[in-house]
Amino acid sequence: MLTLNLSIVFLLIVVNGFFAMAEIALVASRNARLQPLAEAGNPGAQAALELKANPSRLLATVQIGVTVIAILSGTFGEATLGDPLQRHLESHEGLLARYAHVISMAVVVVGIAYFSLILGELVPKRIALLHPERIATALARAMRTFARAGAPIEWFLSTSTDLVLRLVPLRHEGAAPVTDEEISFMLREGAATGHIHQAETAIVEMALRLGDRRASAVMTPRTQ
Template identity: 40%
Template sequence: MPAFPWTDVAIILALIALNGFFAMAELAIVSARRPRLQAMQRAGRRGAGRALALAADSGRFLSAVQIGITLIGVANGAFSGASLAGPVAARLEGWFGLSASVADDVGFALVIVIVTYVSLIIGELVPKQFALRAPEPLAAAVAPAMDLLTRVTRPFVFLLDQSSQLVFRLLRLKRDADHAVTEEELRSMVTDAESAGVIEESERALISGIMRLADRPVRGVMTPRVEVDWLDASAGEDEVRARLIATPHTRIVVADGNIDTIIGVVQARDALAALLEGRPLDLRALAKAAPAVPDVADATDALTALRDAAVPMALVIDEYGHFEGVVTPADLLAAIAGEFKSDMDDELDPHLVTREDGSLLVSGGMAADELAETLGFELPEERDYQTVAGFVLAELEHIPATGEHFEARGWRFEVIDMDGRKIDKLLVSRVQPDP
């Protein structure tokens, strides 16, 4: 019985390992995140720049890798069958007394099965799992070799690349996919990062708050007109003193006769300085001009206006020029991090209270998108309301009475308190699924 060709076995294993290298390189470069590669390139990481170039021209790169993998697969199959089938058949014939023809067939089939199994494990699955564990470092490490392979096989790569482009044209499809990260994907990544312990729950809440702020118009974060404290410039000094003592705010709108005739904004410290210095309390002289922003502008636009303003308060105006409310840095911060107790009146309750039975007591003034995120449903992007009260009105299409309820998005919403025509409090509970 001839000696077993262990040298041929070593060659086959080397080809399988080379196939695994190509498979790992392909998945690492394709799945590597571009921002991380760019950061590695700025840090001087060798190979990061080449990995970015290969990922940008993925058609040529994938063609080069496929050439290598195909050639290895063909060579491995032909070599293993020719070199190992005979020795394996001879041993099967000697050990089990099989006839020569049967031993040849069984030996060839056994070699193919074993080589295929080892190729799947060593040449595909394990290398790809390595690539998914750390795609960016591996992409930077293998990029020089892959770049050399692309250059060496350039004529064949060009032919395959043009052929694949032709197929896509015939199918009327774009070959280059859109790799832009959507907002939903970003939220999912933040949630996954919290679950994996990469970020804390408080950090996830802040990130979600920032994303909500960017999606809200100014009217979704402003203090509405009915809740704005203002001073009448024509009022007597005693009345102005009483209003300044009663208000909890440090900046107050000054108007002439009615709230629609706004002169500016006075800061409590300026009024206090005038009183301490014995000067008359002239609101017209103390008032400073405040920027005006349309109610449909983005909340981030209001942030820009406040940053450049002489006084950190902006007046919100509707399309007809009517005064709708005010927005301050505290309003923007509250939209991100939640309401601060020091900024709330003593008689006001929190926007959201979870009861013992799992139901929720919700304020009508709570932001609708914040409640939707808490309850786990989505609101339409094009909507005319920003608060929970607006959501209720949109669902009912009339002003509700106390005790009226409806079901939506798998939840039951019951109006439990009305302040005149204003929806003040709701009781929200989950609807039992219908069998």
């Protein structure tokens, strides 16, 4: 019975890792890499672009999943793992028996929290950062299905969030435009990894600088 209970807690932590991995992969993935896959008929890429187009829906979906899993793992773990440990401690004499309840709860809570952080958060997120597009296309359809199933709850949470944000004096400015500096940085990053040739980087950077120059600066007088 103890093995079954531990397996259920482990399964809940893995499900939490699924949501964490999907969230980071979808946020970190680039539309420029997903779009060609979607145009080629990849259903995972199409679902990923659909979720990325509505970030509020994505965040609500992830938050619902993570919150439900956290409640279930904590409640189930305390009920099924804490009680046997408490009874075991009470069979001993001294401080262990006196503080059996506190010790058992502390061990269960700390244990579940530790494995939830490692297996349910940090490891999945780091994997997602290493291969964002691959993982996003693999998990997006499952996330979209979950989002559709929890649509009423998501709508309620999103509406409540919007109402709270209206009370905060923040101005929505939309998507920030890509600047010349960002393009140059991406070019240099691509050149450093070998995906873009140095000559191509130099040509594009010169073309970007050309827009800041006056025409007279490159004109040759007729007398010459």
